[in-house]
Amino acid sequence: MIEGDDGAHLNQYPYYILPTIMSHDITAPLLEENSNVLVPFAHGIAIDETLPDNVTAQALLTSSSQAYCKGDAYESNSLEKSDGDLDGPFNLAVAAENSETGARLVWLPTGYLLDDDTDSLVSGANSDFVLNSFAWLANSEQSISIHAKELTMSTITxxxxxxxxxxxxxxxxxxxxxxxxxxxxxxxxxxx
CATH class of the missing domain: 1.20.5 (Single alpha-helices involved in coiled-coils or other helix-helix interfaces)
Incomplete structure (x- = not known):
């Protein structure tokens, strides 16, 4: 996925997306601290409109409406939008819950969320997001918070x-x- 909004990606890296954080128990501490989550090399997640009655799904992170998904990303030589690319906005993280069974699921779009370099670019907010997701999955609401930071130099995103x-x-x-x-x-x- 490529982010077309200059205010929603890192400078000169349109595939390092700074998504909009939606309101949810997982993201509430991040919203309170005005943190940014950085999502590199992501794919979009679609929420089916015909979910069973006892299942709810909610977007946690979303791209801007200017984002687009390259249909032939591995064969393309350009990041420019072309015919066949899907238009955004896209969900970049989704939480789902089955009220009947109590089952919960969090779908994250990339394996690079916990990469040390990526996480340091947002001062550990990616780690907080993933840890809060684990706490929500375990139905442990009281442990969802902003976690202690390492005593290292932080960067400005x-x-x-x-x-x-x-x-x-x-x-x-x-x-x-x-x-x-x-x-x-x-x-x-x-x-x-």
Missing amino acids: VPSDVGNLLGLGITIVLPIVLIIVGVVIWVRRRKR
Whole structure:
């Protein structure tokens, strides 16, 4: 899956998706802490509209409506949208529960959620998401929380659109403003 919204993926990596976190017992602590989850190399998950009466399914993470799924991802040489690609939005994590049997299921779209490098990009929020999923699966609501962080340097996750705007401001706007201020000060001193 490729994310077309610059505000919903890492800069220059449209397949490293910063999804929208939906409200659920699993995601409540992440929403309270205003955390980001990073989902690399994901696939979309469809929720069937004809679920049995005793089964409920709810999206936990969703892509933007600008996301698309490459139909021929292994044969394509381009990340650009082409004919045959499926349009989003897509569910990127789903929780399902059978009220009759008490069975629960959480479907995650990628095996890279717990990759150390990926998890460190969002300061451990991916680990919290997976641990909260396990606690929900075990029906242990009281242990769903934001877990203790390691004492390592954390990184700031900047969406592509914000990174581009900051880069533009620092490399073009700031120098122009400084030059204008310098010229104004020079002209004022010259007139004295």
